[in-house]
Each structure stands twice: as structure tokens, then as C-alpha cells.
């Protein structure tokens with residue numbers, strides 16, 4: 001029997017609902033349960049793929065090729081359960097599906113309405129998860145009180161009524177702001193948020209109260225009284241120094257126990273939190289610190305590189321090192337010498353990205369890493385930058401560029417119009433729609449014998465997630481190889497370069513995929529472990 005946990009948010013956005021859901025998932029797993037996490041997003045985009053990372057943060061790509069909300073990244077990192085496209089939906093997707101059915105004539109004679117047509121579609125999304133886990137945790141994006149969230153709240157209210165209260169529990173995440181002049185945490189916004197939720201017919205079973213300091217018993221009592229709850233169901237969720245401490249912290253406050261109590265589960269299985277204890281121990285007591293420069297474009301909003309930041313931290317955990325990240329706006333190098341910014345850095349990383357802005361600066365960062373023997377890691381666009389740098393500075397192809405940035409003399413990077421997926425040819429025209437048309441999701445790659453990459457993966461065949469439209473042009477392969485660039489990973493048909501490395505450099509790797517999406521604190525990605533290890537060696541030299 002699948003049980004459902006609905007997680008809503010109140011008072012303000014950015015309370016870490018996604019993280020809270022992921023941590024609760026990890027705690028239930030630690031008790032031996034199978035979990036599945038999913039997210040309902042109230043915005044109108046069909047998926048976040050077309051949104052700017054400045055607005056929405058990173059787009060998380062699943063193995064099955066869906067562009068999803070970054071919270072799915074948290075879910076996967078905390079539970080190890082690979083996220084699926086069917087774990088995320090949006091208002092836009094729900095309406096698209098209902099409206100296309102309306103056009104087809106599936107509802108002939110009926111007036112299409114939010115209730116029941118939209119709410120039924122939302123409930124179907126949740127029902128689809130039946131039987132896939134012991135607990136399905138379903139996060140509702142946005143904040144209670146937003147117009148956009150209403151159909152979702154109505155749908156989960158109906159859902160709970162239909163499956164029965166013993167199979168659906170509501171967790172509401174709220175904020176207790178500290179008012180310095182009063183010297184206390186305020187409970188009123190929480191009371192109002194719960195009142196609002198109750199006006200939709202939802203009575204939260206558990207409150208997860210975010211606060212920046214200890215919540216006194218008196219305040220807990222007050223919230224419990226106003227919100228019709230047992231005090232033990234008012235759970236303090238204090239700021240943590242590391243996100244990986246959150247499962248331990250929530251457990252100590254009784255969250256998982258209270259969730260099971262709300263379901264009426266009597267025989268609560270024991271739990272094993274040793275993996276989280278080990279991770280937290282390594283984070284808190286690193287043996288050394290290394291500095292990595294990320295030369296990118298979305299450096300103001302670190303959520304844009306969420307999975308990347310985490311994967312680097314995982315590489316650090318594996319090496320007992322603290323990884324300090326220095327975000328550098330790529331455009332800086334277009335006017336300034338990179339030396340003062342990079343000379344005390346132990347590893348340089350150019351992450352994925354889109355569009356022309358900052359490209360010349362990224363190419364300079366590659367050149368600096370190559371010439372100074374500093375470990376270089378190029379991810380997706382970062383690999384393309386490394387190829388352009390080699391073409392221009394080593395092969396003498398001065399006009400080398402990518403057609404992504406406009407017509408150029410030498411299209412060393414060009415648009416892909418066809419590739420093979422699951423033995424079938426995928427084709428795109430140059431004018432195809434932008435949404436959901438990239439080469440997306442998991443694709444295999446074959447690694448060359450005795451290459452650095454083969455050593456890192458300890459395997460000749462790998463599978464990694466992709467999200468790109470452009471690709472290294474094979475016409476230039478021989479010329480580039482003549483200058484020390486090795487194509488050490490290719491698609492199985494030998495047509496698409498997936499990995500490059502340099503034979504004359506201690507650690508120089510570019511990958512056309514996004515390895516950061518699959519890294520977990522308890523299962524760090526080998527590329528990040530190896531990159532941080534190389535950076536550690538570099539730190540002993542500078």
C-alpha cells in the first residue's frame with residue numbers, strides 16, 4: 001500500500017521545501033522504506049527548460065531526457081533514486097494535456113473546468129505513482145496563498161479525501177521570523193498561513209518551522225494551540241551549516257517519527273543513519289582546503305550551478321578536503337589578465353552554458369589552465385570551449401568558433417541535426433522549437449583503452465546525461481589530435497565526440513555531458529573525485 005506525504009510551503013518562498021522533502025525521503029529510506037519523490041510546479045511553462053537560470057536556477061535533466069525542476073536533483077542526491085521525467089509536472093503541462101484532449105474531442109459535450117478537469121489531471125499524475133514505493137512524497141511548488149497553487153491544493157485535498165486520511169499526510173513548511181526589536185521569533189505568519197491552508201480544506205498534520213535560532217517550548221506550544229496540533233508535531237527546522245546535516249537534524253527533532261505517527265503506523269522500524277553521520281563527519285573535519293575557480297556566466301545565482309556545486313563538494317568529501325569555490329564572471333577575462341584571479345587556484349572549471357556572452361573569457365580560462373598545467377574540467381560548453389581554444393591557439397585556426405554564436409569561418413563546434421537514440425535516428429531541423437528539442441538524457445559513450453578517462457571510470461562503457469544542441473565537428477578531429485587533444489570517449493557509433501583530454505597535461509578533461517547530475521554525497525561521481533584529487537596535488541605545488 002502506497003502512502004502519500006504532501007509538502008506545502010507557507011509565509012515566503014525559498015524555505016527549502018525541496019531539501020526538507022529530500023531529507024524526509026532519506027529518513028524514511030533509512031528505516032528501510034522505498035520512497036519516491038515528485039514535484040508539482042504551479043508555473044505555466046511546460047517545463048523549466050526554456051527558463052533562464054537567473055530566474056529559476058539549474059534545469060535538472062533525468063536519464064529519460066526530461067528537463068525538470070532543480071528540486072529533483074535534491075531528491076536524487078539524498079535518496080539515490082534516479083529521478084524520472086514523470087516525477088515533475090507543471091500547470092503548463094497539465095493544461096496542455098487537458099486542452100489537447102479537448103481538441104481531440106475526448107470531452108465532447110462537456111464544459112472544461114478547473115474543477116474537475118484540471119484537478120483530475122493533477123490527481124492522475126499523483127495516482128500514477130501508486131505501487132511504485134511505500135511512501136510517495138509530493139512537493140507542491142510555490143507558497144500557499146498564490147493564485148497559481150490553488151488547483152494543486154484543491155487536487156491534493158480531494159486526493160486525501162479519496163484515499164483516506166490514513167494514507168495521506170500533510171506537512172507544511174513555514175517560517176518563524178526573528179524580530180530583533182522584540183527579541184523574539186514570531187508565530188503569527190505561521191498561524192495565518194495555516195489558516196489559509198485550512199480555508200482550502202487542508203489541515204496540516206505536521207509543521208516544519210524554519211527559524212534561524214532555537215524555537216522555545218513556549219512558542220511551539222503557542223503554534224500547536226492555534227493550529228490544532230500536538231506540540232510534538234511542531235518541528236523546529238533550524239538553519240544547518242551543511243545541507244547534508246539536515247536529515248540528522250530533522251530526525252533529532254522527531255520528524256520521521258511524527259510522520260509515521262500521523263499515518264498511525266505502530267511498528268516503527270529501526271533506522272540506520274550511519275551514512276549521513278559519516279558524510280557530516282567528513283564535511284566538518286576536512287584535512288585540507290582547496291580552491292576551485294568556476295568561470296561561468298550565471299555566477300550571481302549559485303542555484304544556477306546547484307548540482308555542480310554539490311558534485312564538487314562530494315569530490316571534496318571523498319578526498320577529505322574542503323572545496324572552496326570562487327565564482328568568476330567569464331566576461332572579466334575579456335578585459336583583464338586572468339593571472340591575478342587564477343594564480344592561487346588549484347583547479348579551473350568551465351561549466352555548461354548557453355549563448356555567446358562570456359565565451360571569450362571562458363576560452364582565456366582554458367588557455368590559462370592548459371599553459372600553467374592547472375587541472376581543467378570542462379563540462380558541456382566547457383568542453384566546447386577547450387576545443388575552440390586548441391583549434392585557435394594550437395592549430396592556428398584563428399576563426400574557430402561555434403555556430404551557436406553566429407556564422408563563423410571555422411565551425412569547429414556545429415549544430416547537431418541528427419543522432420542515434422536507442423537504435424533510432426533522432427532528427428531536428430535547424431529551426432525546430434526550442435523547448436525539449438536538445439539532445440537530452442542518458443546516452444552511452446565508449447572510452448579509449450589506456451586513457452585517463454578509462455582509469456577514472458574503471459570502465460570502457462559509461463552512460464551520462466546530456467543537454468546540448470551543438471557538438472564538436474569531426475572534420476577537425478585529425479587536426480586537433482595532431483596538437484595533443486585526444487578524443488578519448490565517443491558515442492557507440494563513433495560519430496559524436498563525448499570526451500576530450502590532453503596527453504601533455506596532468507589533468508585536462510572536457511565532457512559533452514553533465515556528470516554533476518549523477519553525483520551523490522554517499523556515491524560521489526568518479527570524475528569529481530579525480531578532479532579534486534588532481535587539485536589536491538596542485539595545491540601542494542602552489
Ligand code: GLN
Nearest residue numbers: 352353380381468469470
Ligand atoms: N550551448 C551548448 C550546446 O547547446 C552547451 C550546452 C550546455 O553546456 N549544456 O551545445
